[in-house]
Every structure is written in structure tokens, then in C-alpha cells.
Amino acid sequence: MESSNRSLSREEGRPTRQNMVMEAEQTRKEGGEGQGDGAARKPSLALQKPLELPLLCFTTSRWARAVLESPYELLNDHAHLEKKAATNALELLCRWPDKEAPDHWVRAMSAMAAEESEHLRLVSGLMLENGWKMSRNHKNLYAGLLHRRVRKGGRKELADRLYVAALIELRSCERFQVLASEAAHSHPWISRLYASLMDSEVG
Template sequence: MLLFREKVSADWLPMVKANLPAILVDHAHLERKAATSALNLEKYRDLYDRVDELNAIAIEELQHFQLVLNLLKKRGIPFSQPYPSPWITGLMRAVRNGNRYQAIDHLVSFALIEGRSCEKFQFLAEGLRSIDVELADFYGGLVESEGNHYATYLLMAKAIDEEETDRRLDFYLDLDAKLIRQPNSIPMLH
């Protein structure tokens, strides 16, 4: 697993526990966006031979979206508007122009998003166990998938240009550390 350079804030899990309905709505939007992101990667020439893998990720993300929508319905939580994540916005603003550079940057960014999801879902699986077994099990069941998506995106980037990917991963790990230290009072996964 990825060695992040900054830990998740100690106040993140208590904020999540206190705002589970908002977190579930945010999670639904993140799964929808993850599906769209996988499909959008198919526009890059360097990824034309990976379309089947990207479709499989998109389908899995849409299945996760539906699972979260089902949880919302079951719990009587209305699906509402998304709030932009400062952390994800910060990662996306660093994506460079140019087909190959853009593809690598998107892949590295998406790898980090999936890696943070894997990490946070592990926290939720453990941290929610005493208050909401259903959600703890749900998040525990998503950990492996997020880890696989992280690895897949990183391997795709390295297949395009390993040296450039390593350089950009170093850049993005520094950026992630900077962004994750910024306070965010809106309850969200990222």
C-alpha cells in the first residue's frame, strides 16, 4: 500500500461518526464520480489498450454507487447535492496539459484518491463497529476493491512512463500531505 506522507487528521473519524447521513451522501457522489473518471480515462491514446480494465473499474464503481444509494434509501436519507472536496480539487488543479502528461497525472491522482479511500474505509470498518455494525461491515467490504483500483491506476501510469510516473507520484505525495493538513469543516470522506 501507498506510504502517505501525512496521516488523516485525528478529528476526521469523530466528525464522520457525528455526521453519518452527510458522509453517506458524499460517498454516493464519490462513487459516481469514480465511475465517470474511469470512463474519462479511455480518451487517452496511451490507455486505448486498457479500455476493458477501465470499464471494469467503472462498472464496479457504479455498483458501489448503487450500494450506497440503497443504504440511503434504507435509512431514509435523501440523496442531495454534492459538496466539492478541497483535497480532490487541489489534486485535480495540479494535472498538467498535454495528452501523455495529463494521462499520467490523472492516473496518479486517481490512484491517490483510491488509496485514501482504502485507508479511510479501513478506519470506518474499525471505528464504526461499536455504533453501526452494518456500516462497519459495508466499509470493510470495500477496502480490497479500493486497494485494487489504487494499484491498477498506478500500474497503468507506470506502463506509460515509469520514470515520469515516479516523479509525479513524488510530487503528488507532497501535494497530498499539504492538502490533507488543511482544515475542512464540511463532513466528507475526502
């Protein structure tokens, strides 16, 4: 989501989030599911154990049940956050404080933008399958308040923006797990989406 606590470099051979999401999409297509389809798949490995994340408070099941009452609003919000995350990565690519950005920075930001764009494609595709379209306008109060804390100028601004992105990513990962668990029976197609995204985040 609007996102990043990801490493600035990638280990060769490590499964990427893009591959995880594409696998989930293929499974969804093979199952031919839409809203209200059959039983959910076996829970992912990541869902079988609680996450240990450095957060001061945690999302409740009550929150998940509430947002799942409006799948369109949930996915519309998610799609916009993925769009913002991709845009943010592309912008950060050119915000290195020195005259020339190091190669690893360019590769990392480019890869991040590509992954977030893939997530946007997947989420918006699910929306289209259900006859929904992304809204033209979107505001995120949570992210907006965090960005107000960013100091301006040079390295400190870059560092603060990365901290904010990491915090948003942590919260997103935590909520993926809650949503995947709560949606397993009521919205299995949504459960699979968030289980796959969470697996890729923690994997």
C-alpha cells in the same frame, strides 16, 4: 471512491471488489439491520492488521468519530465520490493519447467504471433504506486541489490523472479501515460497508 491505484489488467479468478461488496450487501440484508442495530460481525482479515500505505500522513480516529456523528453527510459524500470515480473511468477510456486505445485499456477502464457504479448503487441503497437521498450538488476540495496539479496535454495529462486517481484511492482505502474500526460498535452497518470495501481494495 473518486478514484485508481488498481492494475490496468486483472488476474483471472481473482475476487473482484464488486463480488466483495455484493457479499457485504447480502450479509446486511440477511441481518436485517438499519441504524443502531445489534453487535458487529467478526472483523475482517484486513482489519486485523495495520495497512502499510505510501502516505506521508494518516487519518486519526478522532476524524472518524467526528464524521460518524453525521452518517448522512458521510454516505452522501461517499456516493458522490463513487459517481465521480465511475464518470472519471469512462472519460479516461477515450483519453488514450494514440489514435486507438489498446484492448487492455478499454477493458480496464470499463471494468473500473462498472465497479465504481456498483459501489454507488450500494451506498445510495443504504441511504435510501435510511430515508436519505443524494444531494444534487457536491464539491470535494481535496480532489479539486489535486486535479489543479495535473499538466495539460497528451501522455503527461493522462499520467497525472492516473497519479491523482491512485492517491485518492490510497487515501480512501486508508480511511475505509479507520471508519470500519471506529464504527464497529456505534454503526455496525457502516462498519461492515467499509470493512468490505477495504478488503476488496487490499485483496
